[in-house]
Amino acid sequence: MNTTTHRQASILLSLPEEVITSIIFYISESSLVELSRTCRKLYRLCSSPLEIRQRCLTRRWWDRRHNFTAMVDCKDIHKVNWLKLYIHRMNVERTTTRLLDEIIANPTNHINNFNRIVDFGYDAKDTLARHAQVEDDQVDDPLARRFQASIALQYLHRRRALQIWQDLRSGADVPLEVALLAFDLFVITGDSPDIEETLSDFDSLSQLFLSQTPEFYLLETSEKALALITFLWEQGFKACPLGHYRAMKNQFIGLTMRTVRTAIPLTLVAIFCAVARRVGMKAYPCGFPNHMLAIVEAEGNEAVSVSCASASAGAGATAGKSSPTTAANPAAVNYQYYDLFCSPNRHPRLDKQRLLDDLSTHDPSLIPYLLSPSPILNIVLRQARNIINTCQLTSRAEADVINIGYPSINHTYALYSAIAAHVILKPGYSHNYVTQMSEICNSYLPMDVRFLEEEILPTVPEGREKGMLTNVVGALRAQDEMPRTVARRDGEGVKYKIGMVLRHVRYGYLGAVFGWTQECKQGEDWVQVMGVDGLNRGRRQPFYHVVVEDGSVRYLAEESIRLIKPQLQSVQPLMALAGKYFKRFDKENGMFVSNMQAEFPDD
Template identity: 30%
Template structure:
């Protein structure tokens, strides 16, 4: 019986063999013959390997986001090669960032600006670095910091595109708020939001066997009823102030409580309606926002803009409260009861489709108002909430501010507020990574030479500090009395909090005001004892006298482990200390 060789097999079977190989192994295997080489270049193979290796792609002028459709024109092998090269470049920059404190911020900015989402898969992998990696804590920490910056950068980019066009879709514009505060979590993208709404639209249509026979008004009512039956619109008065209800993805993705405020209720209704062919949009109605619904045929509202009239067939709904259809007369009667809304122009503006930009602005105002007038919801006390709202407000009001004196004043107030916040946090050594956002987006917004010069000066100071190496503090005769080392964890003698040593001075180097206010001279050993820079479990940075430190021989908490990556490589379980990653500053610890 004659033996069968590999090349005796049909192309289909050899193709299946390639499917069980990695891309690099397949490329080597393909060098065996011209026939193998031809099969190894099959687009479906490289499409599969691209899909297996990477989830995130940045759309670029010279390379659109790959289309996984079977009839895609994407050059898959070239796309794979490009991503491999990009990943190697990313790792070089990222490893340099880990190796020294110098130019860390600059390298973070390079990753975000040069790679954007092309770096996200690699960042996610670093975020889940194996426990036995030599610098596991540093890799996880810094990849998380860059991921958070990348998410904020994408959110601000999304809003910035909307200044001169009614783009992107409503769910993406509102979803940018969620993206801004998402942190380093890798499981949320705007695509997740689109998929949730797609699934909802499919569920609505599948639940009604007579769906195709309904007219546009009956379909709108059916959508609202379905959302209400599944608790996807509205909320109780007792929970109205919950901050989570102001973030559309946090509403849709919550496993049990999907309550929402009017803005999100109407947005969800309109996004589902759009997917089902119903022409529905949020309108500018004051107070509780409504949805305006047009007939699929006949004149559209935009066709009658010149004479401020509403075409026949247009109706309204308030999905937050009920499933009722409201007529034009009903809506005008409500407006007649409100001051400033009794002219044809003002009423037309309230009853017609709102620009997406105005809706983002409205949501930002809702968030700020909730923070000012309501007690913070548990888990939503972070200043990032107000920070993201201010970003939405300044970007959305930039274009329209010159057209309205009132909006111009508010825009300037919001702009001053976000700059003041940034400067304050910079003084505390926080939010330095956001220098990129302020340099790229806020600086051009500022009017007046003085305001621009002030922010430019702060940004320049940040860059200079980042570029300069920290002073080296060796162990020598001058520092021989410093008892503790970088990496040790301790408990404060008096206040009981736990932290880790990230630096030290042979004597107190704080300013005289701090020394007096902290009553350092009242300590038994005063200011001449060693003082230690500390990172605490609550994320605060402190300066502690040696006599107030009791070194612990126990494992750090999960929160301290998470924060420790900023200064340390890993936790040494045997010696109960963190391994320093700031040797350039404290070489002997």
């Protein structure tokens, strides 16, 4: 150590320890490690529980296995091994970044690398979010990095949703809104709110209601229920227009909380129950036939509003926090029934006799069950059926109309969420669901092959179908591990290169090349349908794989496209999928920089 450095170190060490600790807080992790190696005093300060705790608090997301909130709330800082937690987190962040780098650089082994990342749980989320938001001038491969990090985040969210439903299946105490928010985890994108943020929205909504209803705790149960329902209606949580009943947004409680607030009965009841529970009311969903009602349990010695005969065997099934402990004997509980989907001009409370009249054609032994709080598991399955019906009963043209003014939702991922809920929560094997899930994994979500292996294969009966699904799983794994075929340029035959931006000669849409063949490689049926032989150069000309501005992928003949040199603004519609094939956009040359070197080394 030279004289100047020694003098600087002496000045630092002469400062009060609380000042040194404040300085240490602002240095980077790598500098912290180097500084801790200089002397014993700095090692002690750099690794002090207070310093390490502060660094842990700068991380937004932690996996549930740590019970991080309890660690933070612990009054004795020395009872928590903050250094061990911090070292673990640093290792997770380094490994996540390394695995993401491998995914970007190598077209193979993506399934294993994505699954190794999500095995870290939410400990990896901050790192993935940082990569997903990287700026163009920060790295050499911003498009590829943002794309693959976003894919990993979406997979992480899906794995969390599956865990929530697995907990529910095992009898864990899962709140109704959390069980339903798991559906949202399949369709959220970018920096959309996670479950915790939506739960915070419920907390804020509850506090707002109490601030506007200061006399709330002096009211009778029916008055409390009416006050809360009126408040929610005023906040926009009311029946959706019948013409938009099948809008996909209406099936997702998180999207309803933060976008268009009108919704279907089930979603409205779930929101009511979540807020009611936060203000001290006992409220539950009631799966009334062809409808969904809210049950509010009357307090104390208030008049009985509904008295049922003894419930049937299923009425007291585990239903998480939204189910009363007395659900197995509804005759002993004073229930009030409310219709959240009715017009604000009509009183939402329903008369018991009217409900019984509506059930007069049902088996009398089932009536107590139908008027009891529904198990959360049943509510989740019912919402899953709603999503499936929305996907299957709505044509593309109808969906375009009824979803006008609503947030855009990927219907494939929505369907996948519903099927996944059924597979986990409803015992037994369904050929249709297994087939649909296999097709979705094969076409869009190959990393979810793990779900097929862990949750679906064990349920498939031995025989031909199990053999076919085993082959699908094996094929997905093999395709991911197989080295890519290398295409070399042969003379001047192929005109356009990977990354070039093109416009269709006839239809005018924009696209970018991510692959090519020396001649048409599609089957004879496709050639005939597309009229390839009618082209001037027929099938014996180069064909190009092109990602198009509408998000689709096309296989186009060379004579049907022309090269353009666009400005950055012009290619923005391509950016959503560009990261799958390209590293970045080269503004100077007006083309994308290839990330397909393994397959097309000459480009």
